[in-house]
Amino acid sequence: MSQPAEYPALYLKRGEDARLRAGHLWVFANEVDVARSPLNAFEPGEACAVVDARGKPIGVGYVNPHSLICARLVVRGVEHPLDASLLTHRLQVSLALRERLYAEPFYRLLYGESDGVPGLTLDRFDDVVVAQATTAGIERLKPQVEEAVRKVLKPRALLWKNDAGIRELEGLMPYADVGFGDPPGALRVREGGLEFAVDAIGGQKTGWFYDQRANRDALAPFVKGARVLDMFAYLGGWGLRAAAMGAKDVTCVDASAAAVKLIGCNAEHNGLADRVRAERADAFEYLKALREAREHFDVVVLDPPAFVKRRKDLKEGALAYRRINELAMQVLARDGILVTCSCSYHMPRAALLDAVQKGARHLDRGVQVLQSLQQAPDHPVHPAIPETDYLKGFICRVLPTA
Numbered sequence: 001m002s003q004p005a006e007y008p009a010l011y012l013k014r015g016e017d018a019r020l021r022a023g024h025l026w027v028f029a030n031e032v033d034v035a036r037s038p039l040n041a042f043e044p045g046e047a048c049a050v051v052d053a054r055g056k057p058i059g060v061g062y063v064n065p066h067s068l069i070c071a072r073l074v075v076r077g078v079e080h081p082l083d084a085s086l087l088t089h090r091l092q093v094s095l096a097l098r099e100r101l102y103a104e105p106f107y108r109l110l111y112g113e114s115d116g117v118p119g120l121t122l123d124r125f126d127d128v129v130v131a132q133a134t135t136a137g138i139e140r141l142k143p144q145v146e147e148a149v150r151k152v153l154k155p156r157a158l159l160w161k162n163d164a165g166i167r168e169l170e171g172l173m174p175y176a177d178v179g180f181g182d183p184p185g186a187l188r189v190r191e192g193g194l195e196f197a198v199d200a201i202g203g204q205k206t207g208w209f210y211d212q213r214a215n216r217d218a219l220a221p222f223v224k225g226a227r228v229l230d231m232f233a234y235l236g237g238w239g240l241r242a243a244a245m246g247a248k249d250v251t252c253v254d255a256s257a258a259a260v261k262l263i264g265c266n267a268e269h270n271g272l273a274d275r276v277r278a279e280r281a282d283a284f285e286y287l288k289a290l291r292e293a294r295e296h297f298d299v300v301v302l303d304p305p306a307f308v309k310r311r312k313d314l315k316e317g318a319l320a321y322r323r324i325n326e327l328a329m330q331v332l333a334r335d336g337i338l339v340t341c342s343c344s345y346h347m348p349r350a351a352l353l354d355a356v357q358k359g360a361r362h363l364d365r366g367v368q369v370l371q372s373l374q375q376a377p378d379h380p381v382h383p384a385i386p387e388t389d390y391l392k393g394f395i396c397r398v399l400p401t402a
Contacts, residue, residue, distance in 0.1 A: 006047075006081075007047050007048055007049045007060060007078075007081075007082075008037070008041070008042070008046070008048055008049070009036075009037055009048065009049050009051045009057075010027070010032060010037050010042070010048040010049065010050050010051065010061075010063060010071055011032065011033040011036040011037040011051050011052075011053065011055075012027065012031055012032060012033060012050065012051065012052050012053055012058075013031055013032065013033045013053060014053040015053070016031035016032075016052075016053070017052040017053070017058060020050070020058055020059075020073060021058070022384055023382070023383065023384025023385070024384045024385055025061070025072050025073040025074075025113050025118050025385065026069045026071075026072055026073075026118075026385075027050060027061075027069070027070055027071035027072070027073070028068060028069060028070065029065075029067075029068055029069075029070040032070060032071075033053065039063070039065035039070060040065055041065075042063040042064075042065050043063075043065075044063075044064045044065065044066060044136035044140075044170070044171060045062055045063070045064060045135070045136035045137045045138075045139055045140030045141075046062060046063050046140070047060065047061070047062050047063075047081075047082045047137075048060070048061060048062065048063045048071065049078055050071060050073055057077070057078045058073065058076065059073045059074070059075050059076040059077055059078065060073075060074060060075045060077075060078055060080070060081065060082050061073040061074045061075075061082070061118075061137070062074065062082065062135070062136070062137030062140070062141075063137070064135065064136040064137065064170055064171070066170070066171050067135075067136070067169055067170050067171070068169070072113075072118035072119060072135065072137060073118070074086070074116070074117065074118060074137075075116075082141070083144055084143075084144040084147040084148050084151075087117065087141070087144055087145055087147075087148035088147075088148040088151050088152060090110070090115060090116045090117050090148075091109070091110060091122075091148050091149065091152045091153075092152055093115070093116070094109060094110045094111075094115040094116075095109065095152060095153075097377075097378070097380070098124075098378055101377055101378060102378070104126075104190055105124055105125075105126050105127075106124060106125060106126065106189050106190050106191065106210075107123075107124055107210055107378040108121070108122070108123050108124075108210045108211070108376075108378040108379055109122040109123060109124040109129065109378075110122040111378065111379050111380060111388070112134075112388070113382050113385050113387075113388055114379070114380045114381065114382045114385070114388045115380070117138070118135065118137070118138075119133060119134050119135030119137055119138040120132070120133060120134075120138045120145065121134070121206065122149070123206040123207065123208065123210065124153075124155075125187045125188070125189055125198065125200070125207070125208075126188075127155050127156040127157075128155060128156055128157050128158070128159065128181075128183055128184065128187055128200075129149055129153065129155050129157070129158045129159070130158075130159045130161050130187075130200045130206040130207055131145065131149070131158055131159065131160050131161070131179065131206075132160070132161050132162060132164060132205075132206055133145075133160065133162050133167075133172075134162075134164050134166050134167055134170070135170050135172075136170045136171065136172060139162075139170075139172055142160070142179070146158055146179050146180055150180070155181065156181050156182065156183070156184075157178065157179075157180065157181030157182055157183040157184075158178075158179035158180050158181060159176070159177070159178055159179060159183055159200050159201065160175075160176065160177045160178075160179050161176050161200060161201065161205075161206050161207070162174060162175050162176065162177075163175065163176060164205075165309075176201045183200075186198070186199070187199075187200050187207060189207075189208045191213055191216070191237070191241070192213075192216065192217065192241050192244060193244065194240055194241065194244055194266075194270045195266075195269060195270060196208070196235050196236070196237065196240070196262075196266045197235070197262055197265055197266055197269065198235065199258065199262065202258060203234075203235070203258075203259075204234060204259075208235070208237075209234065209237065209303075210376060210378055210379070211343075211375040211376050211378075211379045211391050212237065212238075212303065212341070212375075212376070212391070213376045213378075214376040214377070215339075215341070215373040215374075215376075215393060216237055216238055216241045217241075218371060218373070218395060219238070219241060219242050219245060219299075219301075219339070220245045222298075222299055222337045222395070223242040223245050223246060223247040223298075223299055224245065224246035224247070225246060225247070225248050226242070226246075226247050226248065226297075226298035226299050226337075227247070227248060227249045227250075227296075227297045227298050227299070227333075228242045228243075228247045228249070228250045228251070228297060228298065228299045228300075228301070229250075229251050229253070229290075229297040229299070229300045229301065229328075229331065230242070230250060230251065230252045230253065230301045230303075231253050231283050231286075231287070231300065231301060231302050231303070231304070231324075231328070232253070232254060232283055232302065232303050232304045232305065233252035233253055233254045233259070233263060233278070233303075234254055234256075234259050234303075235259060235262050235263060235266060236252045236262075236263035236266050236267065236276065236278065238301045238303060238339070239251070239252040239263070239276060239301070240252075240263075240266055240267060240270060240272055240276060242299065242301075243267075243272045243275045243276050244270065244272065247275065247299070248275065249275060250272075250275055250276045250277070251276075251277055251278075251279060251297075252276060252277070252278045252279070253278075253279045253280075253281055253283060253286050254278070254279075254280065254281075255280065255281065255282055255283070256280070257280055260278045260279065260280040261278075263276070263278035264278050283304065283324065284323070284324065284327065287324070287327035287328060287330070287331060288327065290331045291327065291330045291331055295331055296331055296332065296333045296336075297331055297332060297333065297336065298332075298333050298336055298337065299336065299337045299338075299339065300328045300329075300331060300332055300336065300337075300338055300339070301339040302324055302325065302328055302338070302339065302340045302341060303339075303341045303393075304324060304341070304342070304343075305343070306342070306343050306344040306345075306347075307320040307321055307342070307344055307347070308342075308344035308345075308346045308347045309344070309346075310346065311346045313346070314346055314347065314351075317344060317346075317347060318347065318351055318354075318355055321342060321347065321351075321352060321355040322355040322356075322358050322359050323359075325338070325340055325355055325356045325359045326359030326360075326362060326363060328340070329359055329360060329363055329365060329398050330363065332398050334399070334400050335397070335398075335399060335400075336397075336398050337370075337395065337396070337397060337398070338356070338367075338394075338395075338396045338397075338398050339373075339393065339394075339395050339396075340352065340356055340393055340394055340396065341373060341391065341392070341393035342391075342392055342393065343390055343391050344390070345386075345387055345389075345390040347392075349372075349392040352392055352393070352394070353369070353394060356394065356396060360398065364401050365398055365399060365400060365401065366398070366399040366400075366401070367396050367397070367398055367399075368396065368397040368399065369394050369395075369396055370394075370395045370396065370397055371394070371395040372392075372393070372394055373391070373392065373393030373394060373395065374389075374391055374392060374393075375389075375390065375391035379391070
C-alpha cells in the first residue's frame with residue numbers, strides 16, 4: 001500500500017467506499033472496519049489515509065473517533081500530505097474564484113467542503129480574515145491554516161471565531177482568539193455601496209452574512225418609495241440596503257441589543273438615519289403587536305436563524321416557519337412583497353414554500369413566487385454533498401383574496 005508512512009490507515013468496510021468515490025468527503029463511524037483500524041487508536045484530529053476494504057487508498061484526511069462523522073477526506077490519492085502546502089494550494093484556488101466574482105475584498109474566502117477543506121470557514125474583511133474551525137482536524141491544523149493565509153493574502157490579522165455550536169459534536173470548546181497580527185478595533189464590510197460596522201468576536205457567525213448578498217441585491221425593484229420591515233435584522237443588511245435603494249421608511253427589528261445599537265451606527269454612518277430606525281424585540285411578539293396596531297408595510301423581509309437544527313426538529317420547525325410567515329403577511333399591504341428565507345439545511349425548499357402557502361390560505365390570500373433565492377456564489381454548492389446547499393428563500397407577491 002502506498003500511503004505516506006506517517007499516516008495510519010483508516011480501513012472502510014466492504015462497499016462503504018462508494019459514497020466517497022462519488023465525491024462525498026465524510027466517513028461515518030459505522031462505515032469503518034474497526035477490527036482492522038480501531039477508532040479508539042486514533043487521536044481527535046489525527047491525519048490518516050482512508051483505505052477501502054481491498055487495501056486501496058482513497059485519499060488523506062483526518063479522524064475524530066468521538067464524532068458520528070468520524071473522518072473527513074481532504075485530498076484524494078496519497079501523493080500529497082495534509083500540510084500547509086496543500087492548504088496554500090486550496091486557498092489559492094478558492095481565492096481565484098472570489099476575485100472573479102467581486103471587485104472588492106469582502107467575501108467568504110473559503111467554504112469548507114465545497115472548497116476542499118472540510119471543517120474550515122474563512123471570511124475576508126479587506127485586510128483581516130476571520131476563521132472558523134468546526135472540526136478537531138482543523139483545530140489541530142490551525143498553525144498550517146495560519147501559514148497558508150499569511151502566504152496567500154499577507155493580511156493584517158487573522159481572528160479565530162470558534163464558537164459554533166457544531167463544535168460540541170467534535171468535543172471542542174468554544175472560544176474566540178487572535179491567530180496573528182494586530183486586528184482593528186472594529187471591522188467594516190462594504191456591500192452595495194454601503195459600509196457596515198461588524199463585531200467579528202461578539203457578533204453572529206463570523207460577523208457578517210455574505211451568503212445573502214446576492215439576495216439583498218435582488219431587493220431593488222421592490223423597495224423604491226416603499227415602507228419596509230426587516231425582521232431578524234442583525235446589523236441591518238437587508239434594511240439599510242433597502243433604504244439605499246430608495247425605500248422611504250425602514251424598520252429593523254432584532255432581539256440583540258448589541259445588534260440594534262450597531263444598526264443605528266450603520267444607518268448614521270451611511271447617511272440613512274432619517275429613514276431607518278432599529279427596534280429591539282422578539283420577532284413573533286413584535287409582529288403580533290404590529291397586527292394589533294393595524295400597521296402595514298409594502299415589503300417584509302424574514303431572515304431568521306435556523307428553526308430546524310436537526311432532522312428530528314423538522315415538524316416543529318416547519319410550524320415555526322409557517323407561523324412567522326403568516327404573521328408577516330398579516331402586516332403586509334394588500335399588494336405587498338414578502339421576502340422569506342431559511343438557512344436550515346433540514347428544511348427543504350419545498351417545505352418552506354408550503355409553509356408560506358399554508359399561511360396565505362389561512363388568511364385567504366394568494367401568493368405569487370417572483371424569484372427563488374439561494375446562497376451567494378462565494379458559498380458554492382458541492383454536487384455530491386447536499387449539506388453544502390442550505391440557504392433557500394423566495395420573493396413573493398402577496399395578494400388579497402384568491
